[in-house]
Amino acid sequence: MRDEWVLPNGLRVLGERLPHLRSVSIGAWMHVGSMMEMPEENGLSHFIEHMIFKGTTKRTVRQIAEEMDAVGGQLNAFTGKDCTCCYAKVIDEDIELAIDIIADMVMNATMDEKELDKERGVVLEEISMDEDSPEDLVHDLLAKAQFGAQSLGQPILGPAEQVAAYTRANLMDYKNKHYLPRETVVALAGNYEPAQVQALMEKYFGTWQGGESALVVPKQQVLTGRRVVKEKDTEQLHICLGYPGFAYGTDDVYAVAVMNNVLGGAMSSRLFQRIREELGMAYSIYTYPNSYQGIGTYGIYAGISPKNGDKVLEEIDSELKRFLKDGMTDKEFRDSKTQLRSGYLMGLESSGSRMQAMGRSTLLNGHPTDHQKTIAAIEAVTPEMVMDVAHKVLTAEPSLAVAGKGAEKYAE
Structure with a gap:
């Protein structure tokens, strides 16, 4: 209510x-x-x-x-x-x-x-x-x-x-x-x-006074193919790849979320299984979408030994190309949607999660999140929708950020 x-x-x-x-x-x-x-x-x-x-x-x-x-x-x-x-x-x-x-x-x-x-x-x-x-x-x-x-x-x-x-x-x-x-x-x-x-x-x-808002949300553009590195005296090398994504409140965010679970958003994801479990080259590796008003990004993070930097970047590139070429298995697709739906429903058991979803959605979209419509939107995602957003996101030339020991070798 x-x-x-x-x-x-x-x-x-x-x-x-x-x-x-x-x-x-x-x-x-x-x-x-x-x-x-x-x-x-x-x-x-x-x-x-x-x-x-x-x-x-x-x-x-x-x-x-x-x-x-x-x-x-x-x-x-x-x-x-x-x-x-x-x-x-x-x-x-x-x-x-x-x-x-x-x-x-x-x-x-x-x-x-x-x-x-x-x-x-x-x-x-x-x-x-x-x-x-x-x-x-x-x-x-x-x-x-x-x-x-x-x-x-x-x-x-x-x-x-x-x-x-x-x-x-x-x-x-x-x-x-x-x-x-x-x-x-x-x-x-x-x-x-x-x-x-x-x-x-x-x-x-009720006593709070303030004039008419002069707020203008600045338009942004995702830049591609850029590199920013910072050499640090650390044991690990920290790598992020960044791609264009989708804006907060757009329908594509649900297909991206399904893609994310398949690629790196869960322990059973492709990047986690390949780079951590099979190759043992990372303790932490994950993917994540970011959505803001009018724009979004998609990122991949890995924390690795400096000696494995080039190999991990090659493996990430290989996995992404395989995903774009061959798509998902039926099981990956079903499991990813189930993960997304279950995570959303479990989040609704927290009053804090409900408050945050309602507050941010109303502030940025002008209306609160409709939980039933969100579940319906998740369930409506098809494999074709996932691969469509995958090609829009992952075919762009990624930007690269590197911090840690050996980072300077990745500078342009």
């Missing part, structure tokens, strides 16, 4: 009632991420996501933590390429506290100068940690290879030198420009009373 309200300030509220639960997951989804940042703003979306935890006009940083901990709730946030989400999970009797705290953080964060300087150090440490994790780093390098100077090529965390220089005024100006009720969706899933939730949303979010 779903509920939907739009407050006078333009804030959209979506709810999915799950009366068999005692919990409720709530998230405020803002239409802002690194994809919306100008180069001189890179990292501000993520920095602000940190700072909304560092005190408001009503609560200190300690009070935010203590009030949620006192009821055994969970409070967190994340920044993506195309959105920022602040979310909580509490038992149903504490729903007002969760709505109050989330609204307070989103609307009333003070960006205190002392807290900002302390949190700047935390963000810089996070950037250093990412730099010291080659598996994370190589995905940032792949984004740079596939998008160059476009905003999707920027790291979510931002460059350390810019984060070190941002002022309170920079954060407040950016927040005031992008944290707007008309560009925010509040989604909740779990056990709640609709009349109570509507009243609470009006009480805590």
Whole structure:
């Protein structure tokens, strides 16, 4: 059972009632991420996501933590390429506290100068940690290879030198420009009373004011055949291949998901079985689609010994060519669809997963995910549809990102 309200300030509220639960997951989804940042703003979306935890006009940083901990709730946030989400999970009797705290953080964060300087150090440490994790780093390098100077090529965390220089005024100006009720969706899933939730949303979010949104989602183009490498003193070599994919909300994402399970999305997939199980040349190898507004990508990752780099790239190329030439077996196709359907249905058992699907879909597509239509779309995928998207994706010249020992040999 779903509920939907739009407050006078333009804030959209979506709810999915799950009366068999005692919990409720709530998230405020803002239409802002690194994809919306100008180069001189890179990292501000993520920095602000940190700072909304560092005190408001009503609560200190300690009070935010203590009030949620006192009821055994969970409070967190994340920044993506195309959105920022602040979310909580509490038992149903504490729903007002969760709505109050989330609204307070989103609307009333003070960006205190002392807290900002302390949190700047935390963000810089996070950037250093990412730099010291080659598996994370190589995905940032792949984004740079596939998008160059476009905003999707920027790291979510931002460059350390810019984060070190941002002022309170920079954060407040950016927040005031992008944290707007008309560009925010509040989604909740779990056990709640609709009349109570509507009243609470009006009480805590109804005073939020903001002008008309000037948001323009920048158009992006996937670049092919580019290489970005970074030499690191590591034991492993980390490789990513990147191809064009499909945009969030398009019908092709279901066929791509089936293809993904066959190629590298599961333990029984071709690349996992060939490169890890048969050749013993990788501990971790997987494939993954990424979908954003208006554009998508498809990636392959492998963490390997430097001596095996060329051989693994040859084996990946061989497996992809074999897939394009011979297609899938009937068993691979059936198993992949079953995996996809089962994974989706099991995800629906989590109030958090339901909240996230509903929030992101409404923010980016303008409407919540319809679970029955999603299952029907998965079941409607045919082998011909899978091979059609495979030829669109895998025949493009891939971009290559490499990080680790011996990476420089793969530079152009």
